[in-house]
Amino acid sequence: MTNQTFDVVIVGGGVIGSAIAYFLSARADFSGRIAVVERDQTYEFASAPRSLGGVRQQFTTPENIKISQFTADFLAGVGDFLEVDGDRPDVGFKKQGYLFLGTPEMETAMHRIHEIQKREGAPVTLLDPAAMSEKFPYLNLDGISLGSYGTANEGWIDPFALLQAFRRKARMLGVTYFDDEVVGLDRDGGKVTAAHLKSGETLAAGVIVNAAGYRSGKVAAMAGADLPVRPRKRSVFVVDIREQIPNHPLLIDPSGVYWRPEGQYFICGTSPKEPDDPEVADDDFDVDHEWFEEEIWPVMAERCPKFEALKVVNSWAGMYDMNLFDHNAVIGPHPEITNLYFANGFSGHGLQQSPAVGRALSELITVGKFETLDLTAFRFDRIAAGEKFLEEAVV
Ligand SMILES: Cc1cc2nc3c(=O)[nH]c(=O)nc-3n(C[C@H](O)[C@H](O)[C@H](O)COP(=O)(O)OP(=O)(O)OC[C@H]3O[C@@H](n4cnc5c(N)ncnc54)[C@H](O)[C@@H]3O)c2cc1C
Incomplete structure (x- = not known):
């Protein structure tokens, strides 16, 4: 050798x-x-x-x-x-923004964080429920008092x-x-x-x-x-609601459940909090289906009635590279x-x-x-x- x-x-x-x-x-x-x-x-x-x-x-x-x-x-x-050789890569940046939803208890922290982001020149705006209802009419904003929305250079690739x-x-x-x-x-x-x-x-x-x-x-x-740094497993699910929602952002619910459009479908997941986030073997890619049933879907259906009826069409698990x-x-x-x-x-x-x-x-x-x-x-x-x-x- x-x-x-x-x-x-x-x-x-x-x-x-x-x-x-x-x-x-x-x-x-x-x-x-x-x-x-x-x-x-x-x-x-x-x-x-x-x-x-x-x-x-x-x-x-x-x-x-x-x-x-x-x-x-x-x-x-x-x-x-x-x-490379005339081939210009396209990473397909969909600039549809992140929308972080906040409860009244989260408002003080959201305002503090917003000040930091403003100071650094981040294009982020705070929206009250009325503004959110207008922009995202499909959302049920019960219990939500504030949203933080990225107006440029945010989305997914x-x-x-x-x-x-x-x-x-x-x-x-x-x-x-x-x-x-x-x-x-x-x-x-x-x-x-x-x-x-x-x-x-x-x-x-x-x-x-x-x-x-x-x-x-x-x-x-x-x-x-x-x-x-240790592996932390995250299960991701792709769901079909037989409908697309134009300009839907990457939404982060106060519960930690998140979802965004993926072509004709939606992709969703959540980050479990300790102690529900144990160390796993680094080859354990079994999808935690009960997370979808118990933690993810109920939140999505409550936040957006369009998710009440859906079909899971794909799922996978991946590892976060978590700095403990x-x-x-x-x-x-x-x-x-x-x-x-x-x-x-x-x-x-x-x-x-x-x-x-x-x-x-x-x-x-x-x-x-x-x-x-x-x-x-x-x-x-x-x-x-x-x-x-x-x-x-x-x-
Ligand atoms: C479900 C999920 C959702 C995520 N969402 C986002 C997101 O929305 N935005 C975002 O920015 N990030 C996201 N991340 C995190 C992001 O994927 C990682 O932070 C990022 O991929 C880290 O890149 P990396 O190159 O360090 O690790 P990896 O992409 O894992 O690459 C590491 C490489 O090292 C190789 N390797 C490891 N050990 C050895 C060895 N001993 N010898 C040789 N090769 C080795 C592996 O085979 C692997 O190819 C997400 C992760 C997951 C799991």
Whole structure:
């Protein structure tokens, strides 16, 4: 088995790993060799293709809002940025907005969060029930006193199209993808030196990047690092109500149940709260059908009578890459293993953060600091320091 040497080895070629590979290989000031090791080239169980594809501006920390603003800019030019041989990718951005519904008890927090979003220039408006009834006449707003609605650059994309577009462009720019699995990392004091692959091959590396999604806790452990990212199962259901509702937003009910249109159907799910959100094996993709019957459908039917009669036409389960510490990403090098970088723990919003995270990692690896957007708040050592960087809007 041949052993090869790369300047950068990225563990995981999902949307995050491929975004990092693209941004790094596109830099004029980086000419190093880049390898991406991906254990499943079909991405059958990766999170991105199983996600809702949601892209929003409505976050609660300035950093996450700024990340979203870059996402919007990137998506506006994605066809140019990721063009390969005249083929301009289309990620199908449906800009129908997110609508967060709030009860009277939630109003104070919603106003506080709205001020943060306004300050950061996020195109978000607060709607009273009368305004909501006019705009979304099919909703039953009993118990709802406020809505927060994104008026631009919010909606959903085709997540697989974005992943494939990053990957194709990265390969065109010279990145080597290995159809293999990283099963061990060599560490020499404060440095990682090589990645061992399941095939028996070893890749010597100047820098190693952990982009292994919900498996990233396991990859960190290979280097002796403790990363509190674990898989959390989310079941998603596609329902047919034999009707389409034009311009329906991605709606987040106060209960946590969410839904949005998907072609002629609707796609829906919910995020269980602790303790109903246990750790699961990372190959447990059994759909939790009782969640639909007991938690999701009753809420949808109550909120919108059009959902009283429906047929489930498809369902699947996917894994959130949950950062158990503070539900926010971990971005940057390990404080003691200085050439091991992390881009993990996106806790359900990693797809939309992939452009900014790819760019940020390319900056850290090439020039050793953030050049465009300061993402220091996501640093690894906040975990050991016990300094939570909380994102309140985790769907
Ligand atoms: C139901 C659901 C809905 C979601 N909705 C949204 C949404 O609306 N908006 C949003 O922004 N995000 C959403 N997410 C979250 C989003 O999908 C993830 O945050 C994002 O995909 C993380 O990207 P990633 O590349 O880190 O992980 P992944 O997409 O999981 O990719 C990681 C890759 O690493 C590979 N890998 C892992 N370990 C190894 C190893 N040891 N060796 C080699 N390869 C390895 C895997 O095979 C995989 O391909 C959702 C997720 C789910 C499950």
